[in-house]
Amino acid sequence: MSAPTVTSETPESPETPGTEGPGGADRAETAAAPAPEPAPALRAALSRTWVQAAAVVAVLAVAAALPLPGSATAFPGGPGEALDGWLKELYSWVVSNRDTSPLFVYGFNYLSVYLGSAVVLISDLLATLTWTGVAVIGALGAWRLAGWRVMLVVAAAFAVFGLTGLWDEAMLTLALITAAVALALVVGLPLGVWAGRSDRVERALRPVLDFMQTMPAFAYLMPMLLLFGIGNPSAAVATAIYALPPAVRITSMALRGVDKGAVEAAESLGSTRWQMLAKVRLPLAKRTIMLGVNQTIMLGVSMVVIASVIGAGGLGDAIYQALQKGDIGRALEAGLAIVMLAIAMDRVTGAMGAGRPLPAPWQRIAFAGALVASLAVFLLPTPLRAPDGWPRAWQLDLAGPVNAFYEALKDAIGGFTSLVGDWTVVWVLEPLHMLLAGPPWWLVIAAAAVLGYLFAGGRAAAVGALSLLAVGLMGQWGNGMDTLSQVLLAAVLVVALGLVLGIAMARNDRLAAVLRPVLDAMQTLPPFVYLIPAVALFSVGRVPALVAAVVFALPPVIRLVNDGIRGVPANTVEAARSLGSSRGQLLSKVQLPLARSALLMAVNQAIMLILSMVVIGALVGGGALGYDVVFGLKQNEFGQGLTAGLAIVCLGLLLDRMTQGRKNNA
Amino acid sequence: MRRTTSPISPRTASFALKGVAAASAVAMLSACGGATSGDVSGSDETVNIAVNGWVGYEASAAVLAHLLEEEAGVKVEQKKLDEQPSWQGLNDGDLDVIVENWGHEDLMEQYGPDGNDTVVDGGPNGNIGTLGWYVPEYLVDDKPELATWEGIKDNTDLFQTPESGDKGEFLAADPAFVTQDQGMINHFEMDLEIVHAGSEAAQITEMQERYEEEEPFLAYFYDPQWLHNELDLVHVEFPEYEDGCAEDEDDVSCGYPEYELNKIFRKDFAEEGSVAYQLLDNWKWTNEDQNAVAKMIADEGMDPEEAAEKWVTDNGDVWKEWIPADA
Numbered sequence: 001m002s003a004p005t006v007t008s009e010t011p012e013s014p015e016t017p018g019t020e021g022p023g024g025a026d027r028a029e030t031a032a033a034p035a036p037e038p039a040p041a042l043r044a045a046l047s048r049t050w051v052q053a054a055a056v057v058a059v060l061a062v063a064a065a066l067p068l069p070g071s072a073t074a075f076p077g078g079p080g081e082a083l084d085g086w087l088k089e090l091y092s093w094v095v096s097n098r099d100t101s102p103l104f105v106y107g108f109n110y111l112s113v114y115l116g117s118a119v120v121l122i123s124d125l126l127a128t129l130t131w132t133g134v135a136v137i138g139a140l141g142a143w144r145l146a147g148w149r150v151m152l153v154v155a156a157a158f159a160v161f162g163l164t165g166l167w168d169e170a171m172l173t174l175a176l177i178t179a180a181v182a183l184a185l186v187v188g189l190p191l192g193v194w195a196g197r198s199d200r201v202e203r204a205l206r207p208v209l210d211f212m213q214t215m216p217a218f219a220y221l222m223p224m225l226l227l228f229g230i231g232n233p234s235a236a237v238a239t240a241i242y243a244l245p246p247a248v249r250i251t252s253m254a255l256r257g258v259d260k261g262a263v264e265a266a267e268s269l270g271s272t273r274w275q276m277l278a279k280v281r282l283p284l285a286k287r288t289i290m291l292g293v294n295q296t297i298m299l300g301v302s303m304v305v306i307a308s309v310i311g312a313g314g315l316g317d318a319i320y321q322a323l324q325k326g327d328i329g330r331a332l333e334a335g336l337a338i339v340m341l342a343i344a345m346d347r348v349t350g351a352m353g354a355g356r357p358l359p360a361p362w363q364r365i366a367f368a369g370a371l372v373a374s375l376a377v378f379l380l381p382t383p384l385r386a387p388d389g390w391p392r393a394w395q396l397d398l399a400g401p402v403n404a405f406y407e408a409l410k411d412a413i414g415g416f417t418s419l420v421g422d423w424t425v426v427w428v429l430e431p432l433h434m435l436l437a438g439p440p441w442w443l444v445i446a447a448a449a450v451l452g453y454l455f456a457g458g459r460a461a462a463v464g465a466l467s468l469l470a471v472g473l474m475g476q477w478g479n480g481m482d483t484l485s486q487v488l489l490a491a492v493l494v495v496a497l498g499l500v501l502g503i504a505m506a507r508n509d510r511l512a513a514v515l516r517p518v519l520d521a522m523q524t525l526p527p528f529v530y531l532i533p534a535v536a537l538f539s540v541g542r543v544p545a546l547v548a549a550v551v552f553a554l555p556p557v558i559r560l561v562n563d564g565i566r567g568v569p570a571n572t573v574e575a576a577r578s579l580g581s582s583r584g585q586l587l588s589k590v591q592l593p594l595a596r597s598a599l600l601m602a603v604n605q606a607i608m609l610i611l612s613m614v615v616i617g618a619l620v621g622g623g624a625l626g627y628d629v630v631f632g633l634k635q636n637e638f639g640q641g642l643t644a645g646l647a648i649v650c651l652g653l654l655l656d657r658m659t660q661g662r663k664n665n666a
Numbered sequence: 667m668r669r670t671t672s673p674i675s676p677r678t679a680s681f682a683l684k685g686v687a688a689a690s691a692v693a694m695l696s697a698c699g700g701a702t703s704g705d706v707s708g709s710d711e712t713v714n715i716a717v718n719g720w721v722g723y724e725a726s727a728a729v730l731a732h733l734l735e736e737e738a739g740v741k742v743e744q745k746k747l748d749e750q751p752s753w754q755g756l757n758d759g760d761l762d763v764i765v766e767n768w769g770h771e772d773l774m775e776q777y778g779p780d781g782n783d784t785v786v787d788g789g790p791n792g793n794i795g796t797l798g799w800y801v802p803e804y805l806v807d808d809k810p811e812l813a814t815w816e817g818i819k820d821n822t823d824l825f826q827t828p829e830s831g832d833k834g835e836f837l838a839a840d841p842a843f844v845t846q847d848q849g850m851i852n853h854f855e856m857d858l859e860i861v862h863a864g865s866e867a868a869q870i871t872e873m874q875e876r877y878e879e880e881e882p883f884l885a886y887f888y889d890p891q892w893l894h895n896e897l898d899l900v901h902v903e904f905p906e907y908e909d910g911c912a913e914d915e916d917d918v919s920c921g922y923p924e925y926e927l928n929k930i931f932r933k934d935f936a937e938e939g940s941v942a943y944q945l946l947d948n949w950k951w952t953n954e955d956q957n958a959v960a961k962m963i964a965d966e967g968m969d970p971e972e973a974a975e976k977w978v979t980d981n982g983d984v985w986k987e988w989i990p991a992d993a
């Protein structure tokens with residue numbers, strides 16, 4: 001699946017909160033370059049494709065309307081039950097052999113001890129420095145690595161941690177992310193180097209990385225618990241697994257992108273392979289590799305709330321606890337702290353990757369001196385240490401006003417939104433669900449194959465049909481169709497909204513400037529924060545899950561549309577204007593067709609991100625596959641959680657292949 | 667916020683010392699040539715309490731943590747996680763006690779004396795847990811028969827929502843909780859569709875919103891729970907629980923049993939019989955006690971530590987007898 005591939009391999013992925021990263025210019029070029037002017041014949045073919053696709057949907061609709069018995073439409077249950085039974089046995093074996101099997105005694109348990117100690121060591125260091133020490137040394141480090149502007153961002157983040165009264169939680173989260181990211185990089189960077197030097201390794205790794213990115217983290221939290229026990233070790237490993245893929249992908253891409261001339265020059269000087277790598281390739285690829293590190297950190301940050309389910313404390317846990325009490329304001333405070341942590345880490349690593357000129361020697365000496373001095377000041381019992389923590393008097397109550405606003409909002413629009421929600425369920429979601437769940441299962445698979453062939457060619461058809469078949473074989477057909485209907489509707493909404501907002505942003509620089517930080521915050525704010533308000537406004541069920549998925553998936557789509565349109569060469573736009581095109585014609589005949597590859601990527605990204613919200617949506621009534629994953633985790637139903645997670649991966653495979661367009665097959 | 671329980675408490679010993687300790691612990695493990703999952707746990711003087719995700723539990727844990735630290739001088743770590751992983755934590759030695767357990771016979775079979783033999787039942791904690799179906803009081807004022815299963819069965823259309831289609835909606839709770847609702851719906855042939863709220867937070871939000879509008883709802887809920895302080899809910903009556911009536915999960919002919927909530931100890935922790943264990947073993951309180959603390963946490967927005975401290979200050983006569991003589 002190359003949806004995640006595509007994003008991660010673009011130098012500045014949409015997942016990066018930072019927008020002023022160094023990749024901006026290249027990104028615009030890549031978006032515009034490969035789009036040829038569509039010929040009239042192609043457009044005719046396209047319209048025929050749509051007619052054929054509509055016919056397929058009509059067949060499904062007719063079949064759905066037929067009064068078929070459940071036995072004719074439902075997928076046979078046998079294989080799914082067999083698989084579930086087998087997974088249960090595996091689970092019982094692990095539970096009773098954890099302390100005797102050499103695999104655990106010499107393997108996983110060791111790793112667990114080391115990881116647990118690493119997190120404790122880092123958090124103890126941060127606690128020993130006390131908040132004054134962390135703030136001073138953190139600011140110094142940010143200044144040295146990334147300049148004074150970034151230092152201000154880091155200082156702002158520290159201020160938010162303190163003012164919200166979440167300093168300790170933030171430090172624990174920082175410790176966990178540091179350990180997890182270190183683990184991800186220790187494994188990921190060498191793998192990336194290997195993949196960058198060998199095509200065979202690259203090909204072998206790609207599906208594994210795709211799988212890691214689409215498998216919902218909730219589904220592998222359970223196995224993590226079994227292998228590594230509760231708390232920080234499991235949380236660190238789960239976070240590392242989730243955050244690993246961009247480190248591998250971007251490192252590999254960076255090595256492949258190294259200037260051929262430089263390599264040849266070094267070769268002609270008789271460098272050994274190792275010298276080539278250490279002295280030429282890696283230094284030249286450093287800038288891009290840092291982007292991979294940056295992405296790894298960002299993904300790590302986005303795991304903190306989920307990791308709190310298995311006993312990792314910190315900011316994620318603060319959100320969880322606040323929501324449990326219906327305290328939206330408090331949850332938002334913790335969410336804000338996570339956003340600031342993410343932005344600060346993003347800016348620091350982003351600036352490191354940008355290759356700032358080395359500071360003058362006197363600055364470096366001054367920095368080293370200041371660092372040693374502050375370590376001494378804060379590790380020794382001096383008055384500057386603050387062992388009692390951030391003063392309580394210096395805390396701001398954001399929660400109160402936020403809760404007041406939330407109540408007012410509910411009163412103002414709650415009635416209207418719940419009507420919209422009801423309408424959506426009755427007239428859109430349920431008919432769409434019946435369209436997929438009503439016809440016999442084999443007809444749905446056949447329809448998927450035909451649609452796959454129409455939109456993306458024979459390979460996509462085969463992969464799509466097999467993925468759906470796998471969903472059925474794992475005993476998840478009914479849930480799979482329910483989830484698929486929700487994902488499709490969310491995708492339509494995200495793409496429609498993303499197009500409108502992206503086009504508006506591309507046309508208006510001032511709007512773009514206002515939207516950018518909003519998009520940053522939307523992408524880093526944990527979705528958990530807006531889940532409960534969505535329930536209050538739309539009432540429990542599929543609609544709040546839909547709303548949360550749309551909010552989550554929208555920002556990258558807006559960005560991709562904006563970038564795509566801005567990437568259209570200025571002289572092409574000028575030429576069209578001089579021929580008397582209206583703004584509407586300019587958009588529909590020139591800008592959108594030329595931005596085609598960026599738009600396709602936007603659709604693909606939208607679907608992948610929505611899929612990643614399936615499990616989280618289940619926490620507010622999304623049901624179906626997501627519910628099974630959560631149920632599996634919480635009730636120790638290993639098989640149920642795992643098959644539901646795999647079914648989500650299969651849906652991802654199907655939708656990804658269908659939305660990549662024909663470019664790979666043409 | 668949870669300053670006393672955070673692993674990075676300011677009271678933490680010098681970082682350098684700890685570092686040496688951790689490194690040597692790892693080295694010792696290496697020397698022994700293997701690590702069992704039990705080795706993962708921290709030092710002996712710390713009591714690790716599992717904290718499951720509802721406020722009542724948090725209230726119990728906060729009071730116990732306060733007493734253990736202030737009266738028995740023991741260090742306490744509270745680890746927040748779900749019910750099932752907590753049992754695994756006891757098994758692995760990461761945790762010492764679950765202070766409010768609801769049933770879970772299957773887990774007792776897996777980890778108890780007949781299974782891995784790593785956990786023991788610590789007896790009742792004094793709280794009585796009620797699970798069941800609840801409707802808001804204003805509905806019962808209107809139609810008194812709604813307090814019984816027969817009344818619900820005759821009025822399922824009252825609970826119909828877009829999510830439940832042409833059936834009545836039964837609002838189910840967090841997937842972590844013990845349920846037998848589908849079996850009851852099947853047995854009593856009720857025209858109800860289960861809608862999974864998916865989390866306790868979502869379910870409570872939904873109930874609060876419907877309550878505010880005086881709309882009908884039918885939900886799985888439980889007591890002790892702080893929301894009862896805010897909403898007047900009526901427990902729907904079903905035939906009383908008796909042995910065997912809930913054996914077949916697809917056909918349950920009775921309501922939920924009452925749970926004598928109990929404590930679960932890590933076996934070695936109980937056998938060592940430390941002061942901390944004795945205090946936890948002596949501890950027993952009522953639903954009113956727990957609700958008093960839970961209300962301060964959930965309704966008045968106090969930190970669990972503050973709430974616990976206040977309760978301890980005001981209720982010396984209740985907790986004095988839990989403190990072991992040699993503490």
